[in-house]
Amino acid sequence: MLLMIGTRKGLWLARSDDDRTTWQFDGPHFLMQEIPAAAIDPRGGRTRLLVGARSEHWGPSVFHSDDLGASWHEPEGGAVRFPPEADAAVAAIWQLRPDAAERPGVVWAGTEPSALWRSDDGGEKFSLVEGLWEHPHRKSWEPGGGGQAIHTVLPHPNDDARVLVAMSTGGVYTTADGGRSWDPSNQGIKAYFLPDPWPEYGQCVHKVARDPSDPERLFAQNHHGVYRSDDGGSTWSSIADGLPSDFGFAMVAHPARGATAWVAPLVADGERIPPDGALKVWRTDDAGDSWASVSAGLPESGFYASVLRDAFTVDDVADSAGLYLGSRDGSVYVSADEGGNWAEIARHLPDVLCVRAATVA
Amino acid sequence: MRTRGHGRVNVTVRLPAALRELARGEKAIEVELDDGPATVATVLDALAARLPAVERRIRDETGLLRRHVNVFVGDTNVRDGAGLAEPLLDGAEIQVIPAVSGG
Numbered sequence: 482m483l484l485m486i487g488t489r490k491g492l493w494l495a496r497s498d499d500d501r502t503t504w505q506f507d508g509p510h511f512l513m514q515e516i517p518a519a520a521i522d523p524r525g526g527r528t529r530l531l532v533g534a535r536s537e538h539w540g541p542s543v544f545h546s547d548d549l550g551a552s553w554h555e556p557e558g559g560a561v562r563f564p565p566e567a568d569a570a571v572a573a574i575w576q577l578r579p580d581a582a583e584r585p586g587v588v589w590a591g592t593e594p595s596a597l598w599r600s601d602d603g604g605e606k607f608s609l610v611e612g613l614w615e616h617p618h619r620k621s622w623e624p625g626g627g628g629q630a631i632h633t634v635l636p637h638p639n640d641d642a643r644v645l646v647a648m649s650t651g652g653v654y655t656t657a658d659g660g661r662s663w664d665p666s667n668q669g670i671k672a673y674f675l676p677d678p679w680p681e682y683g684q685c686v687h688k689v690a691r692d693p694s695d696p697e698r699l700f701a702q703n704h705h706g707v708y709r710s711d712d713g714g715s716t717w718s719s720i721a722d723g724l725p726s727d728f729g730f731a732m733v734a735h736p737a738r739g740a741t742a743w744v745a746p747l748v749a750d751g752e753r754i755p756p757d758g759a760l761k762v763w764r765t766d767d768a769g770d771s772w773a774s775v776s777a778g779l780p781e782s783g784f785y786a787s788v789l790r791d792a793f794t795v796d797d798v799a800d801s802a803g804l805y806l807g808s809r810d811g812s813v814y815v816s817a818d819e820g821g822n823w824a825e826i827a828r829h830l831p832d833v834l835c836v837r838a839a840t841v842a
Numbered sequence: 843m844r845t846r847g848h849g850r851v852n853v854t855v856r857l858p859a860a861l862r863e864l865a866r867g868e869k870a871i872e873v874e875l876d877d878g879p880a881t882v883a884t885v886l887d888a889l890a891a892r893l894p895a896v897e898r899r900i901r902d903e904t905g906l907l908r909r910h911v912n913v914f915v916g917d918t919n920v921r922d923g924a925g926l927a928e929p930l931l932d933g934a935e936i937q938v939i940p941a942v943s944g945g
Binding site (some may be wrong): 536571 | 895903904908940943
């Protein structure tokens with residue numbers, strides 16, 4: 482198992498050869514660069530690692546490695562750059578998302594400012610999806626606390642014309658024609674911070690995850706609000722009952738089993754720490770109708786660090802999925818049994834911004 | 843005789859350690875401009891053709907100097923002068939220096 486840990490000051494790679502019990506660390510890679518996005522892409526007969534890195538001085542780029550991090554590369558002309566007519570500059574890469582197994586060259590990127598990008602060469606060179614960039618709503622998308630960015634990209638597993646993105650703020654948008662046209666898809670998601678709390682768009686959706694058994698079912702963690710959609714995002718309904726708080730950033734769905742998802746709640750917008758100073762993960766096995774804490778082994782007191790939207794992830798082990806959670810105090814926790822038991826595998830790293838894990842040869 | 847702004851102009855661009863690997867290990871790049879105005883911008887245009895990975899770390903894709911990158915012509919930070927339009931004399935030396943920033 483390979484775990485990528487992207488932090489505010491570099492990338493660490495951790496590897497386990499004993500069913501996720503002990504880990505060997507390698508890093509930092511990209512020292513002093515922020516790593517808000519990472520991906521492990523096992524398609525096309527090789528394992529490719531992708532990172533979105535941002536130097537405070539030298540700007541952002543996407544790097545790839547086909548030797549598990551021994552060497553990193555970017556195209557001579559840069560990986561993600563706006564065309565001159567856009568009159569914009571990429572500030573950061575917030576998301577890297579390999580597409581379905583049947584589309585091995587396709588990798589998506591979400592950036593700040595809010596733009597969607599598509600690569601057809603495995604994540605080396607990306608092109609702007611102009612249909613979304615030209616959307617008339619774009620001028621009224623407002624930056625959230627971390628910046629104005631697309632942080633979620635969910636290609637449809639069975640239909641290459643359909644993609645869902647989410648941004649803060651702006652909310653969820655979907656395309657059904659390969660990216661030429663986009664519609665807001667936020668009906669039922671509350672934007673309590675706007676005069677009209679039920680707008681067509683403008684919501685602050687923090688993360689969306691797709692159910693593996695039913696691609697029309699989606700789970701969303703909102704800036705206050707936890708939701709489910711059963712119709713591909715057309716409508717959403719609250720599934721926050723049973724959680725200690727409806728605030729948080731991450732939303733993780735099981736890699737294979739339907740109706741199973743995890744969240745890591747924080748108290749509130751104005752109180753972005755775990756409830757009661759205890760780091761807890763909550764799990765649903767019935768698509769959000771009920772939730773239970775699955776937190777054995779996580780800190781039970783004195784824990785005041787938050788978990789960011791991409792700092793919680795799941796691996797690809799279908800029958801006993803591993804969960805990986807990093808926090809802004811540089812801790813990383815792993816559960817090899819879907820949350821039943823947790824163990825700390827790292828502490829005192831820089832702020833953890835993203836984690837990704839997958840089985841590698 | 844030193845010429846200002848036009849004609850053949852040779853400029854040295856000194857790079858910080860962080861960018862040298864992208865410049866094949868070179869600490870300094872010699873840039874020769876044959877005609878047209880000689881400015882920091884035209885030197886960076888020439889650099890973009892030779893070492894695009896270096897140039898795009900100095901300027902973003904809109905052509906603006908990155909916020910935490912300083913470019914000096916002699917002792918003058920171009921932000922205190924004409925910016926990227928700062929004219930250059932033959933033999934000028936440009937230094938690219940990362941700002942003291944971050945946490």
